[in-house]
Amino acid sequence: MPFDLVLTGGRVIDPTQGLNAEMDIGIAGDRIAQLGPRLDTAGCPDVREVSGLCVCAGLVDLHGHWYEGNLYGIDPALCINTGVTTAVDAGSTGYANFPEFSRTVLDSAPAEVLAFVHISFMGLHAPYAEELLDLRYARPVETAQVIAAHPGRAVGVKVRVGSMTGNHGIAALEQALAAARDASVPIMVHISRGAPEAEILCRLRSGDILTHCFHGRDNRMITEAVIPEALEARERGVWFDVGHGCGSFSWDAARRAFEHHFYPDAISTDLHRYAAPEPLCVTLPAVMSKMLCLGMSLEDTILKTTLTPARILKRDEEIGSLRPGSRADVFVFDVESGDFAFTDTHLKVRKGDRKIVPRLTVRGGAAHLAGSLPVRFRPLYDSDAEVFRAIG
Numbered sequence: 001m002p003f004d005l006v007l008t009g010g011r012v013i014d015p016t017q018g019l020n021a022e023m024d025i026g027i028a029g030d031r032i033a034q035l036g037p038r039l040d041t042a043g044c045p046d047v048r049e050v051s052g053l054c055v056c057a058g059l060v061d062l063h064g065h066w067y068e069g070n071l072y073g074i075d076p077a078l079c080i081n082t083g084v085t086t087a088v089d090a091g092s093t094g095y096a097n098f099p100e101f102s103r104t105v106l107d108s109a110p111a112e113v114l115a116f117v118h119i120s121f122m123g124l125h126a127p128y129a130e131e132l133l134d135l136r137y138a139r140p141v142e143t144a145q146v147i148a149a150h151p152g153r154a155v156g157v158k159v160r161v162g163s164m165t166g167n168h169g170i171a172a173l174e175q176a177l178a179a180a181r182d183a184s185v186p187i188m189v190h191i192s193r194g195a196p197e198a199e200i201l202c203r204l205r206s207g208d209i210l211t212h213c214f215h216g217r218d219n220r221m222i223t224e225a226v227i228p229e230a231l232e233a234r235e236r237g238v239w240f241d242v243g244h245g246c247g248s249f250s251w252d253a254a255r256r257a258f259e260h261h262f263y264p265d266a267i268s269t270d271l272h273r274y275a276a277p278e279p280l281c282v283t284l285p286a287v288m289s290k291m292l293c294l295g296m297s298l299e300d301t302i303l304k305t306t307l308t309p310a311r312i313l314k315r316d317e318e319i320g321s322l323r324p325g326s327r328a329d330v331f332v333f334d335v336e337s338g339d340f341a342f343t344d345t346h347l348k349v350r351k352g353d354r355k356i357v358p359r360l361t362v363r364g365g366a367a368h369l370a371g372s373l374p375v376r377f378r379p380l381y382d383s384d385a386e387v388f389r390a391i392g
């Protein structure tokens with residue numbers, strides 16, 4: 001049987017199979033069919049020469065916002081343009097609007113989009129009217145019901161703890177845990193300024209996710225060292241996620257954690273309407289480049305944007321690797337050398353000499369050149385400027 005698409009001569013990096021070598025990838029239908037040094041391309045209608053470029057599994061972005069019915073959401077076409085073939089929406093909707101999100105976005109998005117359902121009934125709203133200032137909005141029973149009604153698509157419960165929870169402490173986190181226990185799914189907890197990080201970490205269970213681990217806004221988890229509650233949580237099976245966003249990535253916090261060999265499990269964007277434009281221009285390849293800049297190896301960076309997030313989602317049989325039989329999701333990219341300046345969300349600049357530049361994304365066997373999909377952006381209002389002013 002001839003292949004439908006062959007990528008030839010690229011440097012294939014797949015930590016799952018211990019691969020880092022020049023080889024071809026043959027794709028048949030929506031599956032990876034074969035890997036090898038020189039595949040027979042006879043009869044294949046689409047043979048693409050990718051020598052000089054790197055090839056890995058399609059990227060899995062564990063944290064973004066893809067519902068344009070609130071002020072944060074952004075068009076998921078952006079994913080395919082930058083190598084992301086599976087994107088996870090981190091609580092943009094709650095039980096009341098998740099079914100509409102599922103029908104209007106998840107059904108037809110060019111990338112696969114899975115979602116955490118927010119414990120607050122309408123999910124995120126606006127930076128000036130956060131979703132958990134009123135605890136009556138936290139609805140564990142209905143949240144568990146809507147997750148049970150959307151298996152394989154609603155994959156967990158989201159809660160944000162920090163200024164958006166007013167003076168309620170971890171009361172909303174307790175509600176999120178109740179919903180997650182009821183629906184047998186993990187929770188993803190956002191931490192930001194004011195969150196009692198040690199107390200939160202003690203409540204998390206194996207499989208739960210702590211996102212914004214290096215936010216750097218009075219990051220209590222990482223002081224001079226990494227606090228014991230974080231080490232114990234990791235030992236228990238809690239996952240740590242970057243969630244860069246527009247206010248949640250600090251060179252200083254990440255560097256201090258790295259010095260103590262405390263690395264993130266997943267590297268994600270927290271991409272939304274405020275993180276996409278200048279000055280941050282967040283994309284997953286850009287966040288990966290920042291990890292290279294901190295000394296992480298390319299292989300490790302790939303692992304934390306492919307197989308590990310796939311495992312966190314319990315989807316590693318299907319995605320996150322280039323094993324034959326997996327879905328044909330592939331990212332082709334260049335690692336450019338030069339003198340690059342990278343900015344964290346505190347607007348501190350760090351120099352790096354390598355940058356990951358997307359070239360081609362294959363999703364379920366269909367190839368798209370990087371940047372080729374048109375992307376919609378909602379217009380910005382005067383009030384949005386307040387959010388941009390808060391960056392840094």
Ligand SMILES: [Zn+2]
Binds near residue numbers: 065090245
């Ligand atoms: Zn987020």
